[in-house]
Amino acid sequence: MKTKNKKSSETGFFATLFTVSNSGEPQARRDPTWMRILLSIIAFSFLFGFLFVPLIAVFSEALSNGWRVYCALFIQEDALAALRLSLLTAAIAVPANVLFGVAAAWAITKFDFKGKSILVTLIDLPFAISPVIAGLVFVLIFGRHGWLPEQELGNFLAPLAALSRKAADAGFFEDIFRALTSWLDEPRIIFGVPGIVLATIFVSFPFVARELVPLMQSQGRDEEYAAITLGANGWQTFWRVTLPNIKWGLFYGIILCNARAMGEFGAVSVVSGKIRSETNTLPLHVEILYNEYNSAAAFAVASLLAMLAIVTLGLKSFVEWKTTRT
């Protein structure tokens, strides 16, 4: 009886909140005009102060010595090397995380298995953890006093090194296998490209899975079941039913993952030795230039990252437009 009373008083409350007024417009929609204007002003000044001003500052500072100087900065070997390394890192980390993200989302949403909730929680780990710690973890594992120091790793990899050397000696893709052999002989992870790639994979791995899991959950499993009863095998079901259904969500996850992979500073900073032209990514290069009081160059490189952000946002709104339209 008591709960019933409470309920009816609640409906009464909502009823008064939403009663249709004499003018025929619900009261809830008649917020005072000044309130709406005030809220809009607050929102826009925030956006302006924290997003537009810095963006404009980056570009104006980068262009402070004119276009000619701006363009010249990119022809510098160091900047180009940093750009190349960032692209290489993203080119490895993004596909790896797409593979992982799709597999994890598929497993989580289409199958029931033990340990599923643990997997779901683990996916969020990189969001919860400070990137610096993410970097330190790899130092802890592969560092001199770590669990698997690089020398020991070298012992592990010795058979592979021998194999690779044989291939190189036989003249089979000689250049590649020579390089591989010399790396396998003395594997370097920390203060090297492999460490940077690993740290980047770690910090950017939630994006694809996080995008896909809710989407695939809302779509359910019936379409896959329908395909299976029609005779499709697992592969056909994935390519012809699952993938087309998630393609925009996947694309969205990929651009976010890529933005993070290219832009990551903290984790990469810990594992990179910051050796110019060798283990410097774009964000690290910005820092180095800035610390050398070369602010025009620093901002020029930063403007590249800013453009990446703008492109990412543009693609993101395109995907949103595309998916709400259908």
Place this chain on the structure above:
Amino acid sequence: MSITASHISKTFGDFAALDKVSLHVPAGKLVALLGPSGSGKTTLLRIIAGLEMADEGSGHILFGNEDVSLLPPGKRGVGFVFQHYALFRHLSVAENIAFGLRIRKGPERPSKATITSRVQELLALVQLEHLGKRYPTQLSGGQRQRVALARALAVQPKVLLLDEPFGALDAKVRRDLRRWLRNFHDGIHITTLFVTHDQEEALEIADDVVILNSGRVEQVGSPQEVYDRPATPFVHKFLGNVNQILLPWEGIIQGTKVPVEENVAFVRPHDIELLRPETAQPGALATVLDLHAAGPIAKIAAKRTDGRGIIDIELPRAYFDQLNLREGDTILLRARLEPVCQTILVTKPPMT
């Protein structure tokens, strides 16, 4: 090709969704699997299709004489239609229907021209000839379900399994579509198992009805059999309205020897006879509480004067008009004695 399920059990954790369920769908027949929500209908259908595995060693699924228990769904030759259509949303109607043929490999795969003409045939069969180029979102619910049916039939399944195919549709479309399905089935005679929780739907279109409750089969029979001779109290209550008459029912029910320790009788409202109290016949006295005379059947609720509950009565309109009843009138009630209509069943007290 007939479907036989024998002693199928399925447990989720320690919850028994199906408990040694057996059923048989004769070749070419339309059988309804009827039961309330949560009774295990979908689970059974999915086990028959191979989308779910029955408990280890619990039973077998046969299509004709072939044991298909261990075959994957794609090899069983089933057409499955889902409650929420499950059409491929990124494909057009025609592409949806062609899906099962296009994914075939090697010599089993028909030529493009064959597929196109087969799709046209199927579109005509489900009366959607002109909608092949549309996408699922551009169709009504009833149209979508017919596309789903055409898609299932495209691979020429041996049996057709429909999981509440009209469950997501509104009442009018539902009625039209189930007549349509019955006619459709009369045309192609494919062995069909049809799941529904709507007893009216099951009784109207099925050749046979299998009634499922809490993972167990309660009764199997033709619609008339299960309606007129319910085997269990559950079936009694589930199929149409029924009065649960508590002791003492002397007066209401005659000619039946009732064991004393059991105290509920089930009588359908139209099997209650209504008499004037002055007729000196045996019966139970009651007071009219409520009268509803809209439509061909008049509905009366009467309260027994001995305080043993309320009894619902249904009468043909013409007879009701003759009686000229008012609220508050005293009447005499008794169960009819005709053998078919006399549906008295005695059980332990209902759990409430």
